[in-house]
Amino acid sequence: DAKTTQPTSMDCAEGRAANLPCNHSTISGNEYVYWYRQIHSQGPQYIIHGLKNNETNEMASLIITEDRKSSTLILPHATLRDTAVYYCIVRVEGAGGTSYGKLTFGQGTILTVHP
Amino acid sequence: DGGITQSPKYLFRKEGQNVTLSCEQNLNHDAMYWYRQDPGQGLRLIYYSQIVNDFQKGDIAEGYSVSREKKESFPLTVTSAQKNPTAFYLCASSANVPSDTEAFFGQGTRLTVV
Numbered sequence: 001d002a003k004t005t006q007p008t009s010m011d012c013a014e015g016r017a018a019n020l021p022c023n024h025s026t027i028s029g030n031e032y033v034y035w036y037r038q039i040h041s042q043g044p045q046y047i048i049h050g051l052k053n054n055e056t057n058e059m060a061s062l063i064i065t066e067d068r069k070s071s072t073l074i075l076p077h078a079t080l081r082d083t084a085v086y087y088c089i090v091r092v093e094g095a096g097g098t099s100y101g102k103l104t105f106g107q108g109t110i111l112t113v114h115p
Numbered sequence: 116d117g118g119i120t121q122s123p124k125y126l127f128r129k130e131g132q133n134v135t136l137s138c139e140q141n142l143n144h145d146a147m148y149w150y151r152q153d154p155g156q157g158l159r160l161i162y163y164s165q166i167v168n169d170f171q172k173g174d175i176a177e178g179y180s181v182s183r184e185k186k187e188s189f190p191l192t193v194t195s196a197q198k199n200p201t202a203f204y205l206c207a208s209s210a211n212v213p214s215d216t217e218a219f220f221g222q223g224t225r226l227t228v229v
Contacts, residue, residue: 032216036218041203041223041225042222042223043119043205043207043220043221043222043223044158044205044207044218044220045220046217046218046219049216087157093213093216099146099148099163099165099209099211100146100209100210100211100215100216100217100218101146101147101148101163101207101208101209101218101219102148102160102163102173103158103160103218104160105150105157105158105159106157107155107156107157108157
């Protein structure tokens with residue numbers, strides 16, 4: 001799986017959008033971009049994933065550049081409860097069944113949302 | 116409610132003792148996983164199982180053992196051969212279908228060996 005690079009930490013004001021970047025310059029054509037987050041002392045939580053099109057769900061939006069070498073996770077209106085470590089992960093997927101929970105975690109970005 | 120249950124939340128053991136961490140899921144997922152997390156670090160894969168009665172080593176399997184006798188359960192034994200067992204252990208599960216690729220994690224067990 002391709003390696004990802006994320007900033008170590010970021011700050012965001014409550015109510016503002018949080019934009020978390022991820023660089024994955026060696027991503028292959030069949031690798032998806034996943035985002036998980038981990039609130040302190042809890043298990044990680046899935047946020048969103050995508051291949052090449054932008055994706056949006058009730059939690060966040062994922063913007064993937066046209067060359068797929070980087071992406072940005074957007075939390076549109078950050079709250080204090082969004083303070084967590086955010087992990088950007090790329091993984092190969094294919095037909096025939098695969099272990100979707102077999103993930104390679106880096107150190108992630110510590111997002112601190114302040115009042 | 117469907118989910119993954121890890122127990123206990125905190126566990127203390129003396130050095131040299133084996134200890135088994137419990138992980139149960141009622142999501143009907145075929146695949147289950149064990150991860151280890153050290154302070155300030157990301158998660159590292161210990162073992163995973165794609166189906167009952169089958170499992171594979173992850174990146175840091177030495178000093179650990181698992182079994183998968185039931186679909187719902189994937190216990191992890193930390194043996195005395197594990198040199199640095201104190202850590203936060205996380206269990207996860209996932210369906211093995213392309214239409215459902217989200218992994219679900221438990222709340223973790225914090226193991227302290229003294």
